[in-house]
Amino acid sequence: MVMDETLERKTTRKDFMNIYERKIHLSDTDAAGVVYFASLLSICHEAYEASLEAAEIDFKTLVSNPEIAIPIVHGEIDFFHPLFCGDRLIISLTPIPLKETKFEIIYRVWVSSSPDICVAKAKTTHVCIHPNTRQRVPLPEFIGQWLEEQAQSSTDELLEKFSDLR
Amino acid sequence: MVMDETLERKTTRKDFMNIYERKIHLSDTDAAGVVYFASLLSICHEAYEASLEAAEIDFKTLVSNPEIAIPIVHGEIDFFHPLFCGDRLIISLTPIPLKETKFEIIYRVWVSSSPDICVAKAKTTHVCIHPNTRQRVPLPEFIGQWLEEQAQSSTDELLEKFSDLR
Amino acid sequence: MVMDETLERKTTRKDFMNIYERKIHLSDTDAAGVVYFASLLSICHEAYEASLEAAEIDFKTLVSNPEIAIPIVHGEIDFFHPLFCGDRLIISLTPIPLKETKFEIIYRVWVSSSPDICVAKAKTTHVCIHPNTRQRVPLPEFIGQWLEEQAQSSTDELLEKFSDLR
Amino acid sequence: MVMDETLERKTTRKDFMNIYERKIHLSDTDAAGVVYFASLLSICHEAYEASLEAAEIDFKTLVSNPEIAIPIVHGEIDFFHPLFCGDRLIISLTPIPLKETKFEIIYRVWVSSSPDICVAKAKTTHVCIHPNTRQRVPLPEFIGQWLEEQAQSSTDELLEKFSDLR
Numbered sequence: 001m002v003m004d005e006t007l008e009r010k011t012t013r014k015d016f017m018n019i020y021e022r023k024i025h026l027s028d029t030d031a032a033g034v035v036y037f038a039s040l041l042s043i044c045h046e047a048y049e050a051s052l053e054a055a056e057i058d059f060k061t062l063v064s065n066p067e068i069a070i071p072i073v074h075g076e077i078d079f080f081h082p083l084f085c086g087d088r089l090i091i092s093l094t095p096i097p098l099k100e101t102k103f104e105i106i107y108r109v110w111v112s113s114s115p116d117i118c119v120a121k122a123k124t125t126h127v128c129i130h131p132n133t134r135q136r137v138p139l140p141e142f143i144g145q146w147l148e149e150q151a152q153s154s155t156d157e158l159l160e161k162f163s164d165l166r
Numbered sequence: 167m168v169m170d171e172t173l174e175r176k177t178t179r180k181d182f183m184n185i186y187e188r189k190i191h192l193s194d195t196d197a198a199g200v201v202y203f204a205s206l207l208s209i210c211h212e213a214y215e216a217s218l219e220a221a222e223i224d225f226k227t228l229v230s231n232p233e234i235a236i237p238i239v240h241g242e243i244d245f246f247h248p249l250f251c252g253d254r255l256i257i258s259l260t261p262i263p264l265k266e267t268k269f270e271i272i273y274r275v276w277v278s279s280s281p282d283i284c285v286a287k288a289k290t291t292h293v294c295i296h297p298n299t300r301q302r303v304p305l306p307e308f309i310g311q312w313l314e315e316q317a318q319s320s321t322d323e324l325l326e327k328f329s330d331l332r
Numbered sequence: 333m334v335m336d337e338t339l340e341r342k343t344t345r346k347d348f349m350n351i352y353e354r355k356i357h358l359s360d361t362d363a364a365g366v367v368y369f370a371s372l373l374s375i376c377h378e379a380y381e382a383s384l385e386a387a388e389i390d391f392k393t394l395v396s397n398p399e400i401a402i403p404i405v406h407g408e409i410d411f412f413h414p415l416f417c418g419d420r421l422i423i424s425l426t427p428i429p430l431k432e433t434k435f436e437i438i439y440r441v442w443v444s445s446s447p448d449i450c451v452a453k454a455k456t457t458h459v460c461i462h463p464n465t466r467q468r469v470p471l472p473e474f475i476g477q478w479l480e481e482q483a484q485s486s487t488d489e490l491l492e493k494f495s496d497l498r
Numbered sequence: 499m500v501m502d503e504t505l506e507r508k509t510t511r512k513d514f515m516n517i518y519e520r521k522i523h524l525s526d527t528d529a530a531g532v533v534y535f536a537s538l539l540s541i542c543h544e545a546y547e548a549s550l551e552a553a554e555i556d557f558k559t560l561v562s563n564p565e566i567a568i569p570i571v572h573g574e575i576d577f578f579h580p581l582f583c584g585d586r587l588i589i590s591l592t593p594i595p596l597k598e599t600k601f602e603i604i605y606r607v608w609v610s611s612s613p614d615i616c617v618a619k620a621k622t623t624h625v626c627i628h629p630n631t632r633q634r635v636p637l638p639e640f641i642g643q644w645l646e647e648q649a650q651s652s653t654d655e656l657l658e659k660f661s662d663l664r
Contacts, residue, residue: 025215026229027208027536029529031395031583033230033463036525037404037456038377041370042193049191053252060252063192063363064199072369076408082466085529086219086226124369134414193368197361197417197561199629203570203622204359204543207536229529238535242574248632251363290535297531300580357547358561359540365562374525381523385584392584395524396531418551418558 018150020047020091021112024083035083041075044107044122047091055146066131068140074104074125081111081119088112095150101136102127103147184316186213186257187278190249201249207241210273210288213257221312232297234306240270240291247277247285254278261316267302268293269313350482352379352423353444356415367415373407376439376454379423387478398463400472406436406457413443413451420444427482433468434459435479516648518545518589519610522581533581539573542605542620545589553644564629566638572602572623579609579617586610593648599634600625601645 022043030036049059062070083089094106102125109120128139139147188209196202215225228236249255260272268291275286294305305313354375362368381391394402415421426438434457441452460471471479520541528534547557560568581587592604600623607618626637637645 023215023219025208025212026225026528026530027211027534029229030524031392031527031529031531032401032403032524033529033531034403036374037407038370038373038525041373041407042191042368045193045370046191049189049252053189058252059192060250060363063195063251069364071364071366071411071414073411074409075369075373077406079403079405082403084226085229086215086224192362192364193370195363196358197363197365197558198358198567198569199363199365200569202359202540203573204536204539207539207573208534211536226529235530237530237532237577237580239577240575241535241539243572245569245571248569355547355551357540357544358557359543361561374523377525378523381521381584385521390584391524392582395527395583416558417561418547418556 018051018092018094020050020093022046022089022091024085024087024089026085029085033084037077037079040079040083040109040120041077041122041124043089044077044091044093044105044109045072045124047093047107048105048124051093051095051150052146055142055149057142057146068128068137069131070126070128070139070143072124073127075123077120077122079120081117083109083111083119090115093150095147097144097147097151098125100138101129103139103143184217184258184260186216186259188212188255188257190251190253190255192251195251199250203243203245206245206249206275206286207243207288207290209255210243210257210259210271210275211238211290213259213273214271214290217259217261217316218312221308221315223308223312234294234303235297236292236294236305236309238290239293241289243286243288245286247283249275249277249285256281259316261313263310263313263317264291266304267295269305269309350383350424350426352382352421352425354378354421354423356417356419356421358417361417365416369409369411372411372415372441372452373409373454373456375421376409376423376425376437376441377404377456379425379439380437380456383425383427383482384478387474387481389474389478400460400469401463402458402460402471402475404456405459407455409452409454411452413449415441415443415451422447425482427479429476429479429483430457432470433461435471435475516549516590516592518548518587518591520544520587520589522583522585522587524583527583531582535575535577538577538581538607538618539575539620539622541587542575542589542591542603542607543570543622545591545605546603546622549591549593549648550644553640553647555640555644566626566635567629568624568626568637568641570622571625573621575618575620577618579615581607581609581617588613591648593645595642595645595649596623598636599627601637601641 024035028035028039052059088111090110090112092108095103097103104123104125107122108118111119128137129135130137190201194201194205218225254277256276256278258274261269262272263269270289270291273288274284277285294303295301296303356367360367360371384391420443422442422444424440427435429435436455436457439454440450443451460469461467462469522533526533526537550557586609588608588610590606593601595601602621602623605620606616609617626635627633628635
């Protein structure tokens with residue numbers, strides 16, 4: 001059935017938009033034998049890039065846009081368990097619109113071998129500015145749409161999808 | 167047919183062992199707008215880690231092995247074309263046994279949007295040592311097996327596989 | 333006078349313990365033309381390493397200590413101004429003892445060319461654990477001493493010292 | 499004497515242009531307990547940035563120049579000894595003019611605690627291009643001057659200077 005196929009495709013697309021999988025590479029670790037703390041924030045940012053890409057937003061174009069820039073003004077991360085080289089991470093991201101110039105993203109991180117235990121949680125806050133004046137400007141429409149689409153998939157849905165990945 | 171299935175599985179496994187796909191993340195780039203040169207060597211190393219993993223060699227165990235270490239003693243990279251944030255890289259790796267204590271890996275890098283143009287080429291040389299004495303010791307058997315398996319898939323085969331990925 | 337000389341030496345040492353200077357390297361930046369957000373957290377961590385070193389605490393020994401590990405369980409950063417390649421950063425750090433197993437560090441970041449404007453603020457939280465059991469254990473005495481010494485130089489003093497660096 | 503003073507100042511400036519000191523940070527290491535191989539190439543690049551800065555060439559302006567770009571087309575590194583977190587590196591750089599569009603830099607790396615042993619050697623090759631056409635163009639005059647000034651301080655001189663740093 002055509003309708004079902006469409007539904008199927010939409011679900012799959014959302015899956016990809018909200019869940020990011022990634023192995024811990026040697027370069028992510030430090031001499032203490034675990035992931036270097038700032039590297040996990042960087043890995044979470046990859047999940048954001050992948051989500052935009054899944055929504056057909058070209059990250060390269062966004063980064064070199066002369067009209068708008070969306071820098072991170074705040075980042076934070078909490079570690080609940082150590083992460084080791086070779087661990088397969090599963091990262092969910094939940095973007096939250098805040099103002100017409102601002103949004104944040106909540107990231108939850110699991111290791112595929114212990115999918116019941118959230119190993120880390122992170123947050124990034126993004127504001128839209130003009131690259132030259134550095135004054136705040138409204139988020140572009142395509143980011144607004146991406147935020148809206150994301151809002152439709154709640155954390156519960158995420159966890160459900162995640163259970164399929166186990 | 168069972169034989170065919172085995173063949174199928176072997177081929178698939180080799181594919182994964184020799185080809186690594188990876189997007190360029192924002193963190194891989196620098197203010198010149200392209201990939202930071204040393205980051206691409208790091209991305210090539212990810213291809214090596216993925217190849218070992220595909221051969222069921224646990225990289226974490228290898229790195230923390232108290233009996234052997236396999237540090238890189240030489241690395242080099244040539245860039246033929248600039249690489250940008252969001253580019254989807256396809257990296258082939260060709261491990262080459264050199265001595266009983268030493269091997270090297272040749273990496274070739276393409277961008278999926280222009281699969282006829284090799285954008286970069288890299289090489290890493292690895293020697294096996296005892297972590298405490300730092301004296302050379304023979305490569306462990308499982309690395310020998312991995313090298314042997316890899317040798318069976320020539321560059322031509324790689325290019326053929328690559329053409330399937332286009 | 334001997335007394336003065338001792339005082340002089342102590343002041344100099346504290347200066348070094350609390351203030352860290354560092355240029356922004358090309359590798360710290362991204363294609364958006366500014367410092368990659370997670371890189372600044374990493375640069376703040378360098379200030380922590382330098383402060384321990386100034387207190388004659390060997391960071392390498394600390395990292396490979398089989399009895400204790402002091403991983404970061406929380407990190408956060410706020411950006412108030414963009415940072416560019418070549419900017420000379422001045423970072424103050426203020427360690428704060430929290431429990432016998434835990435401390436945090438507040439970092440303030442300035443650019444030497446505009447020393448009145450704080451460009452970023454960061455925080456890392458560190459807990460002491462046994463590397464094998466990952467259970468919390470009291471911080472070692474030398475870290476306690478370092479925390480105590482740091483507490484003696486207040487933020488006001490820091491800013492005063494900083495004014496000398498302008 | 500004025501002449502002597504000028505000489506003195508020139509020597510000091512050249513010292514800074516050719517020698518770069520840098521501690522190994524935790525973020526430079528990996529779970530194998532040593533410096534991550536590609537990180538040392540990145541550290542060598544810092545020496546290049548510092549040398550340009552010592553010659554009053556603004557690296558930020560260079561990187562964002564719309565008329566020219568000087569990307570690295572080749573990088574390589576050889577490791578002779580392992581490097582650990584906290585090691586204080588001394589890096590000499592020797593730029594070598596190759597063509598009117600091209601130069602290379604040789605880096606030699608020592609650890610300050612064992613200044614007789616070269617622990618690593620690296621090379622980067624740089625070509626000058628127009629950022630839009632990516633066609634080769636002659637190196638700007640200020641780079642030509644920097645190369646010339648550098649050529650005046652031979653490796654022997656470097657080693658002599660280095661002996662003062664021990």
